Amino acid sequence: MTAVRKSLACGLAVIIGGLSTPALAHEPILKCVLLDPATVRCRGGYAEGETAQGERLEVIDHADRRLLAGKLGKDGTLTFARPKGPYYVLFDVGPGHQAVVEHDEISLPRASDRARWVRK
Numbered sequence: 001m002t003a004v005r006k007s008l009a010c011g012l013a014v015i016i017g018g019l020s021t022p023a024l025a026h027e028p029i030l031k032c033v034l035l036d037p038a039t040v041r042c043r044g045g046y047a048e049g050e051t052a053q054g055e056r057l058e059v060i061d062h063a064d065r066r067l068l069a070g071k072l073g074k075d076g077t078l079t080f081a082r083p084k085g086p087y088y089v090l091f092d093v094g095p096g097h098q099a100v101v102e103h104d105e106i107s108l109p110r111a112s113d114r115a116r117w118v119r120k
Helices: 003-025
Strands: 028-036 039-046 056-061 066-071 077-081 087-092 098-102
Touching: 028 087, 028 098, 039 087, 066 077
Parallel strands: none
Antiparallel strands: 028 039, 039 077, 056 066, 056 087, 087 098
C-alpha cells in the first residue's frame, strides 16, 4: 500500500469513527423505582451521564393506550401514580434512541441505593 493510500485510509477511518461517536454519545438510559406501593419515579438520562431535562416520557398500557405523557424535570425525573394493570414506560428521544422499562422491572430501591432521586 502506498503512503498516499495509507493516509487516505487513516483519514477515512478517523472520519467514520467521528461520525459514529455522536450516535453512541446520546444513548438513552431509563431507570424507574417505586417510592412506595402507589408511586413511581423514573429518571431519564444519557449514557455519558447527562440528565435529560425536558425530554418526553410516556406511560403506556399493554393495549397501547397512553396513560401519561410528561416531561422530565430539571433533575431528569418524573414522578407519577402507579397505574393499575400492566404498563411500560417509554423514553423516546428520536429514531433508534429509545429506552423502555416494563412494569414488572419496577420495584423499591435497594437499601444500599443512596441516590437522591430515589428518595421521597
